[in-house]
Amino acid sequence: ISKSRGVSELYKHAQPFSFFLTKVAGIADKYNSTLALDIKDILSADMGNLVASCQFNYMFDIPWLIQQYPKEFRSKPLLIVHGEQGPSKTELEAEAIDYKNIRFCQAKLEMMYGTHHTKMMLLQYDTGMRVVIHTSNLIKQDWHQKTQGIWISPLFPKMAKPSATEGDSLTYFKKNLLEYVSAYKAYQLKDWINNISEHDMSAARVVIIGSVPGRHTGDQMRSWGHLKLKRVLQQHGPSNTAVTKWPVIGQFSSVGSMGANKEAWLCGEWLQSLSAVNGGTTLPSVPPLQLVFPTKDNVRCSLEGFPAGGSIPYSINVAKKQMFLHDFFHQWRSEGQGRSRAMPHIKTYLRPSPDSQKTAWFLVTSANLSKAAWGALEKKGTQLMIRSYEIGVLFLPKFFGDKELFDVSSNLELLKSSTNVFPLPFDLPLTDYVKGKDRPWLWDIPYMDLPDTNGNIWCPR
Numbered sequence: 216i217s218k219s220r221g222v223s224e225l226y227k228h229a230q231p232f233s234f235f236l237t238k239v240a241g242i243a244d245k246y247n248s249t250l251a252l253d254i255k256d257i258l259s260a261d262m263g264n265l266v267a268s269c270q271f272n273y274m275f276d277i278p279w280l281i282q283q284y285p286k287e288f289r290s291k292p293l294l295i296v297h298g299e300q301g302p303s304k305t306e307l308e309a310e311a312i313d314y315k316n317i318r319f320c321q322a323k324l325e326m327m328y329g330t331h332h333t334k335m336m337l338l339q340y341d342t343g344m345r346v347v348i349h350t351s352n353l354i355k356q357d358w359h360q361k362t363q364g365i366w367i368s369p370l371f372p373k374m375a376k377p378s379a380t381e382g383d384s385l386t387y388f389k390k391n392l393l394e395y396v397s398a399y400k401a402y403q404l405k406d407w408i409n410n411i412s413e414h415d416m417s418a419a420r421v422v423i424i425g426s427v428p429g430r431h432t433g434d435q436m437r438s439w440g441h442l443k444l445k446r447v448l449q450q451h452g453p454s455n456t457a458v459t460k461w462p463v464i465g466q467f468s469s470v471g472s473m474g475a476n477k478e479a480w481l482c483g484e485w486l487q488s489l490s491a492v493n494g495g496t497t498l499p500s501v502p503p504l505q506l507v508f509p510t511k512d513n514v515r516c517s518l519e520g521f522p523a524g525g526s527i528p529y530s531i532n533v534a535k536k537q538m539f540l541h542d543f544f545h546q547w548r549s550e551g552q553g554r555s556r557a558m559p560h561i562k563t564y565l566r567p568s569p570d571s572q573k574t575a576w577f578l579v580t581s582a583n584l585s586k587a588a589w590g591a592l593e594k595k596g597t598q599l600m601i602r603s604y605e606i607g608v609l610f611l612p613k614f615f616g617d618k619e620l621f622d623v624s625s626n627l628e629l630l631k632s633s634t635n636v637f638p639l640p641f642d643l644p645l646t647d648y649v650k651g652k653d654r655p656w657l658w659d660i661p662y663m664d665l666p667d668t669n670g671n672i673w674c675p676r
């Protein structure tokens with residue numbers, strides 16, 4: 216059925232949020248035929264007649280990527296923006312030796328432990344330009360049996376003449392996209408920066424939340440990471456009265472070092488930013504925090520079995536120093552979307568109502584729960600230190616019609632029959648870890664007591 220319904224119809228049905236999950240092999244068709252896309256759908260001629268594209272990402276399989284474009288687009292100019300250095304950079308470039316249309320841009324990573332996590336496609340058509348911000352690496356397995364998120368922009372028409380300020384949206388989408396791409400300071404991106412400035416992006420309704428490596432001070436502090444999100448929520452977020460006692464939910468597929476205790480960063484600066492409210496000064500108290508991270512058994516019983524955990528890199532050496540964090544953890548459960556066994560590689564953050572019917576905002580991003588991604592305040596809060604490149608899009612009710620809250624659901628039947636209900640990738644209320652039984656998935660220890668979906672055990676080395 217999904218084959219016959221062209222991509223443009225799938226796209227239309229997903230408006231106005233234009234937020235999709237990736238198709239998952241091995242689940243009932245109905246969970247893949249609405250609000251779900253494959254990379255071939257995104258790159259299909261139904262979305263536009265491609266002239267050139269730019270792929271920002273972390274992991275690439277070049278020959279596989281080229282195969283995801285329709286035949287007639289495989290020789291169009293393709294710029295790959297990556298973070299590889301030294302031998303792995305040479306290896307990546309060697310993969311593309313036969314493709315004359317491929318160029319590379321190495322993102323500068325001058326901060327230790329920084330990575331180029333950003334996953335974004337810039338698609339230039341003969342009729343305009345589209346921006347896709349998502350969570351999947353450009354490798355086959357990231358598009359096979361995982362839960363991943365995709366936001367697809369409207370088709371942005373070309374303007375008579377380029378402008379960095381003309382043709383922007385109420386959410387400053389164009390200004391923020393130009394700031395983000397310019398922050399690479401890479402000559403290989405000059406043409407794409409000019410391309411962006413040539414397009415009218417006034418139809419964009421999401422707010423870009425990006426991170427770029429550096430020690431950001433002054434005005435730059437609030438342009439990136441959790442301080443950007445805080446500023447946007449203080450300007451356009453819910454009123455304090457509307458969300459009193461509402462939890463903040465963080466959902467991610469990897470975890471950094473949180474420091475000695477929850478006050479050090481998680482329930483300090485990070486939660487204070489995510490719980491910011493309209494006009495709000497920093498609140499005296501922070502709301503409840505709930506985190507979603509798969510258990511060892513969620514991974515073991517997943518469609519991929521233990522190998523799903525190869526993309527959920529939470530290390531025992533980091534985990535053992537922050538047992539306090541695991542008290543906040545909840546299971547991965549997505550019955551409504553048919554994806555309880557499609558392990559999460561998506562990263563999402565939201566401010567849901569206690570009755571699970573509403574949310575004050577929703578963010579889908581490449582950023583995991585780490586200081587490297589979101590930034591950590593230094594020098595008595597006068598600078599925000601970020602290690603990695605990240606990008607995400609924030610959905611705020613005020614930009615989707617005159618309202619303060621989104622109705623939400625993960626139930627695909629309900630989502631199919633209603634308009635303007637925001638599609639959640641996982642079920643609310645959240646499902647607790649079973650006390651005394653469940654442990655967070657850790658990718659670098661063995662599990663030999665029970666077999667996974669494929670009858671295998673896990674022995675990492």
Ligand SMILES: O=C(O)c1c[nH]c2c(Br)cccc2c1=O
Pocket residue numbers: 273332350351352525526527528
């Ligand atoms: O940004 C991303 O997508 C990812 C970043 N780091 C990873 C590591 Br380290 C090991 C396995 C998977 C990933 C990954 O998927």
